[in-house]
Amino acid sequence: MTGFRAILERDLRLALRQGMDSVMVVMFFVIAVVLFPLGVGPEPNTLARIAPGVLWVAALLSVLLSLERLFHNDFEDGSLELMALSPPSLEIVVLAKVLAHWLVTGLPLIIAAPVLAILMNMPADGFALLILALLLGTPALSLIGAVGAALVLGSRRGGVLLALLILPLFIPVLIFGVGAVEAAIGGFPARAPLLLLGAIFAATLALCPWGAAAGLRQALE
């Protein structure tokens, strides 16, 4: 547990000192969402209709954008190798780094989402569910993404490759996330999609650290 905390604190401190990660991700999220009214037209009803989907897709892409650097710097400067040799198992290391990544990128997205939802003219019924769904969904995205980030370490054209590998695996989170928000807006019970999102989160929490650690091990060989 001390190893977990040490890595978490180190990553958070690094992120705060270098500083721009959260800001960049949120900036990207905002700009990506703002492009949609410009592309689709400013008609309020149309925007309200597509708002949950647009917000989720933009959040998904923002997470993807930040994932490439999840292990990259530590891999390049060799500290990942030291972490692999140190007592906490690599799975714990992955979990700590993913949590740090989520705190730095996922949480700011969730804070920014309601503001963007207002810009997109989303009905107020969906706000609580949007935040709840993002709270369940974005950690799952970070966890799935960690597997992909570990696999592309040291490859040629890592960023584009990561998108190709990871985006298909994000589809279930996207579907249930949007489903929960749309259900709330439409006045239907959002229980089922939320439970499914929770199930995905639980499953990724159990399986992804293991997969990412396997990916890191073969990258460090």
Add this chain to the structure above:
Amino acid sequence: MLNYFANPRRFMKLSGILTPWMAGATLILAGAGLYLGLFASPADYQQGETVRIMYVHVPAAWMALFCYTGLAISAAVGLIWKHPVADVAARASAPIGACFTFLALFTGALWGKPMWGTWWVWDARLTSMLVLFFLYLGYMALNSAFDDPQRGTKASAILAMVGFVNVPIIKFSVDWWNTLHQPASILRMDGPTIHPDMLWPLFLMIGAATAYYLWVLMLRMRRELTEGRVRARRQIQAEEAGA
């Protein structure tokens, strides 16, 4: 059993015997299936002659899933037991499966246009097939993305297993999504019940596709193992020349 085939030379010997048989099986099954499918089977009373697309579409869709299963199992065996021939089998399966997946989508579009009036619908099955196509492309891209081929093999093997776990989840989520957004149309996706005269050509064509997969799989595996030996031999020669 696994250990027995872990020896590439033994695999070369066995596949050398089996390859012509697979080639023969493919040609005979495809010939019989084509004859029955194109000449000796009736047109469907609802779908007319377009039902003949089924004889290539359904085998392609079936093989898309079959190849991915083969790929994931080979990748798992290669990763867990460090089985060299299984690694080669996984890598050799991917392009074949990707071709079948593409063909399933392409013939599906050609079947959909006259039947439903549109090339593409966001139906659960079509969408899952499209995602499967992306999984194949991702596997192949990751496999070739490293300077060290060993790393590509291992990384893509992990990806294949992650993808294999995910395929049912993606399928389920897409089904769920599809019932949520019922497309406003009169599509009948379940199709008519199949007449027995149509089952035979269908089975034959599925058999032909499976035999084709094994045939090309062996060709590709033999090719890769032979290339490995060529590389090893060149290295020996270079060392001898240097010494």
Add this chain to the structure above:
Amino acid sequence: MDAISKFLEMGGYAGYVWPSYLAVFGLLGVLLWLSRRGLKAAETDLAQLEGPDGKATRRQASPAADGAPDT
């Protein structure tokens, strides 16, 4: 002649039926051809390297160097 053209017409759906058959057999044929060509090229390379007495030289080479240990 009439029967053939009627068959080729496919009840008016020729534009859908034949392209799908063409695509399937074309693409699978190309894949088969590429795989065979690659195998032939590799086999020619290996035969050249091993020479006419390929068997003998292969025995001399250590199995480990063959990229495939025998055990």
